[in-house]
Amino acid sequence: xxxxxxxxxxxxxxxxxxxxxxxxxxxxxxxxxxxxxxxxxxxxxxxxxxxxxxxxxxxxxxxxxxxxxxxxxxxxxxxxxxxxxxxxxxxxxxxxxxxxxxxxxxxxxxxxxxxxxxxxxxxxxxxxxxxxxxxxxxxxxxxxxxxxxxxxxxxxxxxxxxxxxxxxxxxxxxxxxxxxxxxxxxxxxxxxxxxxxxxxxxxxxxxxxxxxxxxxxxxxxxxxxxxxxxxxxxxxxxxxxxxxxxxxxxxxxxxxxxxxxxxxxxxxxxxxxxxxxxxxxxxxxxxxxxxxxxxxxxxxxxxxxxxxxxxxxxxxxxxxxxxxxxxxxxxxxxxxxxxxxxxxxxxxxxxxxxxxxxxxxxxxxxxxxxxxxxxxxxxxxxxxxxxxxxxxxxxxxxxxxxxxxxxxxxxxxxxxxxxxxxxxxxxxxxxxxxxxxxxxxx
Ligand code: SAH
Numbered sequence: 001x002x003x004x005x006x007x008x009x010x011x012x013x014x015x016x017x018x019x020x021x022x023x024x025x026x027x028x029x030x031x032x033x034x035x036x037x038x039x040x041x042x043x044x045x046x047x048x049x050x051x052x053x054x055x056x057x058x059x060x061x062x063x064x065x066x067x068x069x070x071x072x073x074x075x076x077x078x079x080x081x082x083x084x085x086x087x088x089x090x091x092x093x094x095x096x097x098x099x100x101x102x103x104x105x106x107x108x109x110x111x112x113x114x115x116x117x118x119x120x121x122x123x124x125x126x127x128x129x130x131x132x133x134x135x136x137x138x139x140x141x142x143x144x145x146x147x148x149x150x151x152x153x154x155x156x157x158x159x160x161x162x163x164x165x166x167x168x169x170x171x172x173x174x175x176x177x178x179x180x181x182x183x184x185x186x187x188x189x190x191x192x193x194x195x196x197x198x199x200x201x202x203x204x205x206x207x208x209x210x211x212x213x214x215x216x217x218x219x220x221x222x223x224x225x226x227x228x229x230x231x232x233x234x235x236x237x238x239x240x241x242x243x244x245x246x247x248x249x250x251x252x253x254x255x256x257x258x259x260x261x262x263x264x265x266x267x268x269x270x271x272x273x274x275x276x277x278x279x280x281x282x283x284x285x286x287x288x289x290x291x292x293x294x295x296x297x298x299x300x301x302x303x304x305x306x307x308x309x310x311x312x313x314x315x316x317x318x319x320x321x322x323x324x325x326x327x328x329x330x331x332x333x334x335x336x337x338x339x340x341x342x343x344x345x346x347x348x349x350x351x352x353x354x355x356x357x358x359x360x361x362x363x364x365x366x367x368x369x370x371x372x373x374x375x376x377x378x379x380x381x382x383x384x385x386x387x388x389x390x391x392x393x394x395x396x397x398x399x400x401x402x403x404x405x406x407x408x409x410x411x412x413x414x415x416x417x418x419x420x421x422x423x424x425x426x427x428x429x430x431x432x433x434x435x436x437x438x439x440x441x442x
Contacts, residue, residue, distance in 0.1 A: 049078030052108055055091040057071070064426035066111040066154050068099060073108050075099070077385065082212065083181035085112060085120045092352035097217070100178020104212030110159035110175065110176055125182055126189045127157075132156040133193060139419050147203065147230030149251050149420040150194070155430040156422065159187060160211075164247040166230050170196045171247035174203045180213055187220045196223035202247050208350065209261045217242065233258050235281050236310050238303055245275065252417035252433050253278060253345065256381070259413065259437070260343065261286035263379060269338035270294075270332075270373065272366070274323045277304030279343045281382075284313045288341070294321045294328050326362075329369035342370045343381040348432075350388030359386055363397045364404075376442035380409070383435040391434045400438055413437035 015271050054060075057072035068088060079085055082103050088096045088111070095116045099109035112120050132151045141148045150170070152162040160176025163186075170190055180203075187199050199221040207217055228239045232254055239248040257278050264286035271280045274293035281304075283291050295301055301320050310316050321328060324347070344366050350359030363384060370380050384394045395411075402409045415435030416423075423430040 006416060006437070017361060034231050035399075039242070044076045044077045045079050049076075049084065049086050051076050051086050051088045051099065053090055053096070054094075057089040058094075058096055060158075061088065061096045061111070062376040064114060065144075065236070066099075066159055066427060067107045067426075068109040068111070070106055070108045070207045070238075076103075076108075085178070087116075088435075089192045091110070093276055100176060100181070102177035102211060105210065107176075107211075110154070110178055112159070114176065122185045122189070122279070125185055127192075128157045128403075129186065130191050130193060132158070135422065136420055141418075141420055145230065145232040145251075146256075147232055147237075147251050147252055150190075152421050154427050158186075162247070163190065164249070164251060165196075166228050166241065167195070168195075168197045168247065169225065169241060170194060170199045172199055172201050173205065173242055173247055174213075175205065176202070176211055177208055177213065183220075184280040191221050191438035192233060196222065198224045200224050200241050202241070209280050209361075215288065233282075235285065235307075235308050237276060237278070237281075238304060238310065239276075240299070243299070244303075245297075248344075249273060252385070253383075256383075256415045256418075256435055257282045260341070260381060263437075264288040264341060267379075268292075268338070270339040270342045271345075272329070272343060272370075273345045273347065274304060274320075274336060275300045275344075275345075277334075278306045279345065280318065281307055281313060283341070284308065284317060285311070287324060288317065290317050292319045292321065292324055292339075294323055296322065296324055298322050308353045325366060328350040329373065333369055333372055337373060339373055340375055340377065341381070342374060344370050345381075345383045345385075348386050349384070350386035353388040355386075356388045356393065358392070359389055360397050361391070363400045364393070366399065367398055367401035368405045371402055371407045374407070374440050376440065378440050379412075379414075380436065380438045380440070381435065383415070385427050385433045385435065389434075391431070395435050395436065398438065402438070402440075408441040410441075411439040412439050415441045 050076045053072050054074040080101050084101050085098055086101045086190050089095055097111040098113045098120055099111045101109050130198050136148055146167045148165050149164050150162055151158055153159055153162050162173040164171045168191055201216055201218055201220045203216040228241050230237050230239055241248040260279050261282040263281040267288050269288045269291045271281045271293040274295045280291045280293045287380035301322055349362045350356050367382055415431040
């Protein structure tokens with residue numbers, strides 16, 4: 001589809017033919033209401049809305065990285081509102097991308113499309129969503145789990161939009177002004193393509209504040225059933241969609257939990273940051289001798305114990321502790337407790353690289369203690385879900401922890417998020433979850 005030069009410069013272009021789906025046209029916010037200090041001063045308000053980059057700052061866009069940081073922006077022409085789709089141009093005026101603008105974020109814009117002729121409308125979202133669903137179908141993920149990530153934001157070409165499926169309930173999480181603008185359109189498309197009983201919105205993570213977006217938690221379509229469950233590799237988990245963490249469950253660890261099951265037989269297992277019992281249940285089903293699970297959330301631990309019952313697993317082999325893992329590990333060390341298999345799956349210590357140093361200390365601390373609590377020949381499953389910590393850096397931190405703990409260890413597995421969390425090659429930030437399975441010398 002081609003448009004005239006003039007057309008392609010306007011912020012909202014319409015397809016000549018109405019799209020198949022009935023959708024509410026996203027309401028354009030009143031211009032100038034959401035301006036902030038990020039807005040460059042030398043904008044040309046009378047010009048067509050566009051983002052103009054500083055000279056030489058188009059390089060990351062040419063490599064198709066989908067974020068435009070405020071520091072790369074020379075000026076924003078026109079008087080666009082947050083959420084508007086704007087063309088991004090180099091200092092020489094060359095078209096680079098269509099991107100969703102956010103005046104109030106360090107990430108001034110997130111790219112929807114690299115093609116000048118593309119129209120960002122309901123049909124665009126329908127096509128991106130359909131393609132994300134097709135990938136999950138091709139991967140045959142439904143054979144192993146009724147829970148899966150259907151849309152993984154930037155990595156599925158939809159910056160700021162996450163959609164997780166728990167059986168016939170969808171949970172949507174919106175983290176950018178652009179995705180926010182198209183929220184209803186996307187909900188309509190998902191309703192049509194997936195026919196869920198409910199689409200629930202969990203847009204209540206702190207990162208929304210960084211984007212200048214209000215926090216929201218509630219039903220978008222249909223009615224949320226009282227009981228939401230996923231069945232993952234034959235194990236049933238209750239999911240608290242409205243109050244649980246993230247969208248209610250950590251789908252990304254599915255394959256890694258299954259790996260733990262295969263290595264747990266007759267072992268004394270310690271599961272730190274256990275949430276609703278994911279790794280604990282797999283270890284139990286895999287024949288673990290004992291499983292001690294620790295988490296700071298009382299609600300998560302209660303759900304974890306219900307999940308053990310729900311699956312008819314032997315609760316007498318489990319012990320649950322509501323505690324701060326940093327303190328609990330020290331206590332276990334002082335009590336001279338030992339384990340054969342330890343899982344460390346902490347929350348995000350470093351959302352961005354700016355937090356990397358502090359996060360590194362946290363990772364080193366728990367891993368050093370983990371190494372000390374392992375019997376000779378024991379296994380450490382250790383994870384980082386921090387976008388600000390690279391795989392290399394994580395491995396270095398773990399090496400430092402082993403050295404200080406006085407143990408020799410080998411990497412036996414390198415782990416990542418499951419396949420429903422794909423990583424766009426041009427967006428390495430998408431590879432946020434990294435894990436190592438280490439065997440300490442016997
Ligand atoms: N492994 C889990 C997911 C872990 S998410 C699974 O497979 O489902 C991280 C967990 O860490 C959350 O449940 C959170 O409550 C817990 N947490 C965060 N900080 C903690 C701390 N300092 N001590 C103990 N638990 C903590």
